[in-house]
Amino acid sequence: MRTHPNTTTTVRNLGILAHVDAGKTTVTERILYTTGATHKRGEVHDGTTVTDYDPQERDRGITISAAAVSCTWDGHRVNLIDTPGHVDFSDEVERSLRVLDGAVAVFDAVAGVEPQSESVWRQADHHGVPRIVFVNKMDRVGADLDRAVASVAQRLHVVPLVVQLPIGQEDGFRGTVDLVRMRALLWRAGQDAYETGAVPEDLYEEARSRRRQLEERVAELHPAALEEYCATSALSAATLDAALRDLTRGGEGVVVLCGSAYRNRGIEPLLDAVVSYLPSPADVPPVRGTRDAAVEERPADPSAPFAGLAFKVNATATGRLTCLRVYSGTMRKGDTVLDAGTGRTERIGRILRVQADRHAEVEQAVAGDIVAVVGLKGTRAGSTLCAPGAPLVLEPPKTAAPVVSVAVEAGSSAEAGRLSAALARLVEEDPSLVVRTDPETGQTVLSGMGELHLEVAVEKVRRSHGLRIGVGRPRVAHRETVVRGVSGLVYRHVKQDGGAGQFAHVVLDVEPLGVADAAGDAGGFAFRSAVVGGRVPQEYVRAVEAGCRDALAEGPLGGHPVTGLRVTLTDGATHPKDSSETAFRAAGRFGLREALRAAEMQLLEPVAEVVVTVPDDAVGGVLGDLAARRGRVSGSAARAGSTAVTACVPLAELFGYASRLRSRTQGRGTFTARTTGYAPVPAAPAALLGGALPG
Template identity: 75%
Template sequence: MRTQLSRTRNIGVLAHVDAGKTTLTERFLYLTGATHKRGEVHDGTTVTDFDPQERDRGITIFAAAVSCDWDGHRINLIDTPGHVDFTDEVERALRVLDGAVAVFDAVAGVEPQSETVWRQADRHGVPRIAFVNKLDRAGADLDTAVASIRERLGTVPLVVQLPIGREDGFTGVVDLLRMRALVWGADEALAEGPVPEGLREEAARRRRLLDETVAELHAGALEEYCARGALGAATLAGALRDLTASGEGVVVLCGSAYRNRGIEPLLDAVTAYLPAPTGAADEPFAGLVFKVQSTATGRLTFLRVYAGTVRKGDVVLDAAAGRRERIARILRVQADRNTEADRAVAGDIVAVVGPRTARAGATLCDPGAPRLFEPPRSAAPVVSVAVEARRSLDTERLATALGRLVEEDPSLVVRSDRETGQTVLSGLGELHLEVATEQLRRVHGLEVTVGRPQVAYRETVLRGVTGFVYRHVKQDGGAGQFAQVVLDVEPLDGPDGTFAFASAVTGGRVPQEYVRAVEAGCRDALAEGPLGGHPVTGVRVTLTDGATHVKDSSELAFRTAARFALRDALRAAEPALLEPVAEVTVTAPDAYLGAVLGDLSSRRGRVTGTTARAGTTVLAATVPLAELFGYATRLRTRTQGRGTFTTRPAGYAPLNGG
């Protein structure tokens, strides 16, 4: 079991959209013999982008799991989406991975979503290696891309290769550990040989720089470097593995996935530097559900096994729900295909059939040894559309279909509008909702009418109030209710979505169990703000005093008092409306710069930076999300189809700059 674990790698491929993640995954599968034909994104023939919408749109939407074998190792790989609207798919995948390959475009370097997924991996403590892709493109430059990794990601790049040739003439790399040249011929066959004479001096310089950088970060390497003035290949490789695991540095390799150059050494790096999973077969079974998928043949529950063994026919416990489920089948998954297995052990990533209600984030475990893993968190939705069935007879079918969508994608939220009675679907962006509503049509066979997108507003307070007194008294013939609370309310600096509560009550004037009830009542009040019933954020509440009644005080009375007290205090604290904003990166030819700037200004955009790049300009701007609906069409029109843009959430800002 220990040997099996040591030769397993559970990794993800992370990147900005169009950096080449899916193409790289296809090359992994082809080179390892897992597939016999190379899939291409532009032909719609990839293994992992198997959903019709992914092939139509040419992007990854749903995280897909595949496996392959390389050099005696089993590599379980998840190809993740690169578009910001599907960040939640990345979040759920990262929760169950032991390592990742971060892919960067050799021309663009670190792009907005590259940074987003990197921070997600930081938060989950997932070790990474980097692959600078598309070195065959015009304008590609490894050093520039590496500089952006250093500056924008705040990490130490440990570059272990030197490109041979530039742009269209890129043919191979120098392996700086072994000081050997790896060259791919016209037939894509790999040939190994001595370093080309014209690159020997530069290769030696870069190897010295690599030795020095590693010695500065790694105590064992420093000892050898001080003794010998250089690092041996074995010491260097061991230090690179340690630095990858600790996150103190990131190993950087390069190549061209499309031309099949640089893939073999990258696979070697996956097995050499990324960690094996931890776990023990002799412990009770425990695993985390990270994805649920409805298929024509039934419901698939994707599971990372962290401990023990689960076998076909076992009864397991959904720990949070307290429900027992039977494992009817265990499947080894290869994107949309699978093979039957009798069991899964610690370190495995599999799909199981049988659990009927387990959702993403659920812990399945041995009923005799309950345990609970922390689930992946879902981002709060920022865009909503009204959805209704075109035929009234399909209303019930629509409700069922929406329930399945939410079950598969927890970042989608369905609610009923209290004023209009409409069904409202909320998600992380316009494209996210487009994909979801298209699923209703394609997968569930429903004709639906979709309203115009609306953003999700928030409310906050601009100034504080102190000593706000509220007394709750209720007497209706039975046991009464009495509670008095005194609150201070003030704006809270910090990340969006925050709320802080504290008690400054002295002398036991409010017992501790009632203090907890006050906090719960305040959280109740934050669900609907005074301006438009939007959730309230960025508020600090302090309970400073209160009063009780010997008979009529209770937790319910104090929770009720706190809810009404904060509701009224928010009105007195100068509430303000917040709108979601996005960081927008626009790339357009210089000739259209004026038109792009004018359009951004008309959308209340604020330009935060510009970068010139070979006849084009890259603009960074902050724009209210509500102003970005339909922006793709407008940008194409104003740049004759030559402009592109990407977005990522940038939190909330006062509406109209107030």
């Protein structure tokens, strides 16, 4: 290990992605231990991990908040973010992926690709983040590298490039064969470092066969490798390494390694693969942003104008800590920077190299660095910070709309003000949480991505602020959609109360976008104008569209947002003096509301894909319980003495399901759920929603 030079080519910004319980945090802990960043192995079950430092994370044994750490390996600085695996905290993954250059996807050698694995993989696809795969838990009973790799190919639709062959199975797993260099890597009991040696005789023929398969697969995908393969019928280790690097960074293939993080076997080769195959900030395209409505690029160059993206804010007892990815330029302690979104300037107080909840102060951060900054007062997650003389707005991470809500109230009137301040601080840290006041009941409503998400948020307020909080039953965020529309609805907006009047005349057609659009897109709305002869000027057409969008906030069935409809402006009329954009916006709003009352509407509810893994003898009871919860089973798969049942279940029916499943399976059953969209509510359950808190 060498001290890394401060250049963008020797930096790796890396995320650890996986399904819950695949071993992400253990992999992170072993990386820190192997690189010398820590001197003791942290264990999830003991609550001694570096990245899961929050009391709730240690109590629950899961990662809740993405945590950044830094270490060095082979002359490279590795900035590593351990992300949550539970679907309720997928927004943390989204914000992390926005600032990463590469990722390690961790899969369980027994379970292979699981539902949340697919979700985070799609998120990484969206951001174009190159990945390598680490098949973990090779020491588990039922571990099977080939089966895990097959699930990667089938469910993720990628080309796996397996570069290792395990030595030993299950509890006898003791090392791997490096297929690139055709050597054995062996970890002896009680030793942290591996030993290299010749490939064991009993594995030699299989290793040769797999090396040949790897060469053929790489030659099919890489022109330079194909040229050498055609000339010599083989690939050298150097050519294979270079081709694997190009294929990984280009997304044409995914390098696959294996090991057991808990036993500290396979971590050094994983780090070598990170350095060899994943890109540095200098290898990825320049970041793109907007400046005065024009697209501008900034290279990862320390001498370029400064630009960085804030992706996380922690409100600590000693002040606000803002996590920042520097994309270009250099940021120094004491600099004045511009928040490009608000136009406000901020002063950089201290710059910290992050080690989860511990920090080391540095004087500057350059392009490619991920650091924390102290002293920023108004910066939010998603804000762009840049040089005042070279403003640039970078695309912020997307925040998903919340799907579950609870009413919260202070234990006493004296604590109401403290609760409001605590909730505001909570939302500042986690933009996927929304706090609002219900206009009908006056209750404070906290909305988030799932039952666990809200449970964690409320508990955090209780622990951090010592507040007594009452919490109502969770409610889901319903939507309304059009089943049968109306044509030719005429609305005239006329207002005359002295001075200039208001006049707008519109004719609207309203129709459904379609069941698929309405069920799958919480924001499905289309607007077009079919007005001819200039009867409604273009600026008024835009005002009508804005008014229609205003009307989507509350539907006629229960005041829920409306989705899945197309509105066509077919005709209209203006007044030479009294028509205005304000009048036509009001006409669009009130006209669409009237049209929705005349249309046939349908209530929608969020649904989730649930994967329940239970012992074979408990499958019948679980299937019956899912049916009682209005679940539709779509498939099942056998897994070494257990069965994984996949079903689509209304999200509202999943409240309290974890404890119910435990009682039905004597604690042996587990489940995961991810929200997949919206579906129509059957007539009987819809009738029971009359008193539901609007979502």
